[in-house]
Amino acid sequence: MSQSIRGILVLLVLAGLGSLGRVGKCAEHRVNYDYFKYHTMAEITGWMEQLEKEHQGVVTIVPYGQTYENRSITLLKISVGSEKKKAIWMDCGIHSREWISPAFCQYFVKQILDTYQTDEKMKQMLSNMDFYITPVLNMDGYVYTWQNITNRLWRKSRSPGNCGDSCMGTDLNRNFDANWGTVGVSRNCCSEVYNGAKELSETEAQAVTSFVLGKRNEIMCFLTIHSYGQLILLPYGHPNVSAPNIDELMSVGVAAAEAIKNVHGMSYTVGTSPNVLYPNSGSSRDWARLIGIPYTFTFELRDKGEHGFKLPEDQIQPTCEEAYEGARSIITYVHDKTFNIPNAASTLIATIWMVLLTLCLTSAPLL
Template identity: 35%
Template sequence: MLKLFAAVLLLAGVALAVDNYDGYKIYDITARNAFEKQFLLRLSGNEAYDFFDLPRSLDAASRVMVKPEDQEGFEHLLEKYNVNYLVINENFGESLRKEQEENQSQRLMNLRSAGRSVSFKAFHRHAEINAYLDELAAAYPSRVSVQVAGKSYENRDIKTITITNGDGKTGKNVIFLDAGIHAREWIAHAGALYVIHQLAENFAVNSDLLKNFDWVILPVVNPDGYEYSHTTTRMWRKTRKPISSACYGTDANRNFDFHWGEVGASSYSCSDTFKGETAFSEPETQLIRDLLLSLTGRGKFYLTLHSYGNYLLYPWGWTSALPSSWRDNDEVAQAGADAIKSATGTKYTVGSSTNVLYAAAGGSDDYAFGVANFPVSITMELPAGGTGFNPSTSQIEGFVSETWVGIKAMAQKVAEKY
């Protein structure tokens, strides 16, 4: 019955799919000096341009998506200031259609198999992810439990899974992991599912990670936005609660009540970085707030998965100043970066959010650290796939297994310290 329900959802997703990206181009822009970097920073304030990545360092290209009617003016502006650019995708819509077909094929193959509701060869829908959590709770009742932590604005169940070693001890320290605050970052959801898979289904290999810690994992923070990114607008980032007749959604990672709205967030409700009408205006951020506060004292490591950019970031996001205990966070993050570099050669940049990437107040990591008193709080930005937010299905397994190497190393470092 579950497989049939998932198949109906799958076919419904195809019928609803809307292509909004025909003729959209994606550019890589390389700044050669501080002036050009500042020029790009100013351009990123224009809502017409979707900057996927705007790194601080001069040796890293910025990536931006521009719709057809804005391309001539955009290119003219870059040429006027003699800024180098490269078109890396001439028609993003065409790329997305091919990727959707491949993902569809892989999901159907998984539905026909006798295995779990999810695999790591496809990006799965919210219902399939929730079904997988329930399957694990049924398969490993002594070690795994699933709770409906709350409802999204559109009344979807937001589930957490708690994984223990089954020894029955209560009050253990906790590692809390979430993913999918931003809807379009599908590889983050897959990364969280892989952590769940490793801890629950490969318990014998990973039992040391559960000896003194329970893990609480929320793999889809923003299910409304996530579903919308599957059915309607692939690059949708925000939640889906309407703000006005024209604008929907809030950037959930600008909505937490810690230096809310001070920097790096927009007051314009149509903006991708809209901070919300008030702090904690969204049921999804209220839910994370309540979970984090319920773990105060026991919660030792908060990890939130995003994409993209190969970063391990720690507080603060609202200021370039560092907290007094920044070295503890840096040590844990560096352990993850070192493990990944050793295993695969992939380089992660480590540092505070503001100093490494950009200032943005109202994030979940700052709130976990500054209010819920998690001593270690890290945002992990997974690698880019495709043109950034759209890895191919063939890239999923490599990315999530690499991510697990870093997460495991960070968890081991936290266990040493706490």
């Protein structure tokens, strides 16, 4: 073998080893991203970008608005195939101090991507539906809560109020055009439930409204994730307004709470906000139901007040595991009803009746 050929082979081997090194680093990134710790906004953004690279054709980053501080509000679209499909909406982090909420959205995305090729039900649902998932909606507020311990419990957006710098921000979940300004709000911009100068005064609320309205005929289910309280809240927050399908929503919510309890034994209470928490108006959940999305729910994750908004990191995993089963229960119900797919219980009952009928026919005496 000539020296030149030997040299070329060495270069090829080294290039191959370099590629393996790059693959190894990519795999290392996947393994090392810790879903059971809290992450900064920069880390979450990097995670989103990495997922898009690793799952080309399935995960797409979609910008759909700007925050007051000019950050790009983005969601992850999870989709298999190019055809137009029905969809599920999920947002997290509308209240910046509720760190467990973005942690759950990240875990939820991970579970879909880890299972859709092997879990027959998830594969079926992704063949019929897309997922639109916003890991952090109130990005400005979330960044602010990470700056120092003094800011940790900041709830609102970071737009200026009219009460000075110490009273900035609007409660984004009081700013939607749903019985706006009627109950459970404050007109004092220093209040944590200040609902803004007018409905949709906040760019974050405008972004959600514009995107969801553009897909209102596709989105079947609207899930917004909060903490704390261990609740599954139904529309509406106003005590004098009821959703037309409230009985069905209650039934679906109770089934989700049971799915949650089956994981780690945690009890979640189901009901409208006035009945199990407090009246409020201007929430994204209520707005989504008012524009015709039939299934809208708010999850209030762990705990019931022992740690509150400062849920320890050792509770992230069990919280996400149980909430995933609750969300999956709702999404499965919505999917199966929309596409006329019998659920497991009804399929089992039908099978039993068919077996019994066959036995009766085969054992009947000849006349």
